[in-house]
Amino acid sequence: MDGCEVTTSFWISGGGLAGLATCIALQNICGIRANILEAKSQLEGDAGTLIALWPNGLRALQAIDQSLYQDILQTGCKIRQVRSIRETGETRVPDNCESKYGQPFICIRWSTLHSLLAKRVSHSQIYLQHTTTQVYDKENHVIVETKRTHSTQDMDRDDTKEAFVGKALIVADGVRSLLRKYILNDDERQLIDPIYTGRVIARAVLNSDELKELSIPLPQNECIFFFSSDGKKVGSLSSLEQGQFYWALTLEIPTMDSSYLEKQSLQQESEFSIPLMQAIAATPAERIQIRPLLEMPPLPRYAKGNVVLIGDAAHAVIPSLGQGANIAFEDALVLSRCIKNEDNLEKAFSCYEERRLRRCQLIQEESSKAGKRARQPKPSSSWDSQVFESYQKFLEYLLDFDPDKISL
Ligand SMILES: Cc1cc2nc3c(=O)[nH]c(=O)nc-3n(C[C@H](O)[C@H](O)[C@H](O)COP(=O)(O)OP(=O)(O)OC[C@H]3O[C@@H](n4cnc5c(N)ncnc54)[C@H](O)[C@@H]3O)c2cc1C
Known part of the structure; x- marks a missing residue:
């Protein structure tokens, strides 16, 4: 090993939306200062993409950081109407999120949202150009290995290796996660490729x-x-x-x-x-x-020992329901609440897994179905309202995520 060992309590692999939200939640809810290992040379969100924020994600963000939530409401664009246009006609659905769920439906540029989160994490907590490659889970600590990268194109270049020691590793390295395999058994690993x-x-x-x-x-x-x-x-x-x-x-x-x-x-x-x-x-x-x-196919678990998966590393979904980031914010909140409530980390991680697994599996399945449904040839202009009606129940379950009802 070339590099020195740095010790902190929690390491987070990945400084995307999930990693940043979790870092802020740990600080605000548990008083834990976590550090982030990020492969890229700067923290940045995708400048060419919109993120739709739904009541479930907004409620999680509000419980994580009230001022962040206020900034998002002030910066983002409140959507009042969703319109579908087809050869057969047009359907207009007024947005009812605010009246029904007490939270608006917001569209915001991914890079704007990312920088609103990033400015709440100190520079000293972020290790850029550190690609996490391996984790060793010991009884009471983890050793996280990284290699230094000079740009994302250089991810495969074998540069200086470093090791970081901590109580736990939170894996937030996205849909193409390198570390997801760690929490799966040998026979499950073939299931995990996106x-x-x-x-x-x-x-x-x-x-x-x-x-x-x-x-x-x-x-x-x-x-x-x-x-x-x-x-x-x-x-x-x-x-x-x-x-x-x-x-x-x-x-x-x-x-x-x-x-x-x-x-x-x-x-x-x-x-x-x-x-x-x-x-x-x-x-x-x-x-x-x-x-x-x-x-991604739904995973059978999100945690093993002192390692836990969040965000796209745990449950990437296609953007058909616009939920990937929203459920990552739910993860950040639930994980932090479980850690605050439980001294034993393994128990805290199983508490998180129990509360997240079924919900995220269901959202993965429904996102996949919604993607397929959108591509069916449509019989009439009323098709959208019929489909919308047919999954009202699921939408209610999805959007009604309530931080006050998380039983610990
Ligand atoms: C076109 C598109 C539209 C979308 N629209 C929506 C939407 O409207 N609403 C919504 O909720 N979601 C949407 N999503 C999904 C949403 O963007 C993701 O769910 C969300 O960004 C996941 O965040 P994450 O932090 O888990 O992963 P990522 O955003 O992928 O972040 C992972 C981070 O980890 C870093 N990294 C990767 N590997 C390593 C490593 N080995 N070591 C260290 N760092 C590493 C990466 O550089 C990156 O910074 C959309 C996605 C796409 C592609």
Whole structure:
């Protein structure tokens, strides 16, 4: 081992939304100062993507940090209406989150949300360019091994190794987690690779002055979904904070390699929706991001010994219900409450697992079903309201997450 050992109580692998929220929750709820090991050379969220925050995620954030929650409400864009546009007609569903669940439905740029979280964690708690590669779980402590990386492209370069000692490791290294395998038995490990859904998502954020030519009025506090007649392509256009707009286009392609998809081909693919095509045309090619949609089979457990999984490392979902980050915030809250309530860490982690496993498995299953349902050819314009009605019960269960009802 080249590097020295650094000791702290808790290490968090990954400084994404889940890792940051957990770091803040541990500080505010348990008085624990955790440190974050982050592979990238800076802490940053995805600048070209929208995160929809639902009542369940907002309630978790409010219980973690009231001032963070207030900042999000002030910064994000409150959505008042969701519209679906198809060849067969249009459906408008007024948003009822505030009246029904006492929390709004907010759309916010991923990078904005990430920086609102990051500014609540001290620089001294963050170890950048540290890719976690291995964890050794000893009886009363963990040893976390990292290698230094100079950029994300360099993740495989074998540089200086370092070891970090702590009471526990919280794994928040995302959907392509390197450490998830640690908590699974040998025969379960083949189950854990994320699966390519056969779809990619292209997307970008635009300023209102860039979106001059749009055949419909610019969305104001609104999300609009567009469906191709065969159901295979789904687009969206949503308002964001500070007069910005987000567009996204989901396409079926046989392999994960989307490098051949250029701006021009995206414009052709979006011919089913003129406004979407116009938004793509207005976007500088270098700002368009394309990413395969991956989903994970539900895991049988989230914790083993002094190691615990949170966020996408535990339960990545496709963004069909816009829930990945929301349930990561729930994780952060529940984990911190369990740690506060229980001196024995292994017991605290099993308490967390018990409270999270079934709920997250269900949300994974429903997100997957919702993704498939959105791609069915639709019989009529009332289809959306019928589908919406059919999963009202699940939505109520999902959005009604109440921090005050977490029994410990
Ligand atoms: C297009 C798209 C749209 C989405 N829309 C929504 C939405 O509307 N609402 C919603 O709730 N969710 C949405 N999601 C999902 C949401 O973005 C994720 O669920 C959320 O970002 C998960 O956070 P995370 O911290 O677990 O993982 P990540 O955000 O992936 O963060 C992981 C972090 O760990 C770091 N890392 C990786 N490996 C290592 C390692 N070995 N060592 C150290 N660090 C490492 C990474 O650099 C990164 O910083 C969307 C996702 C996508 C792709």
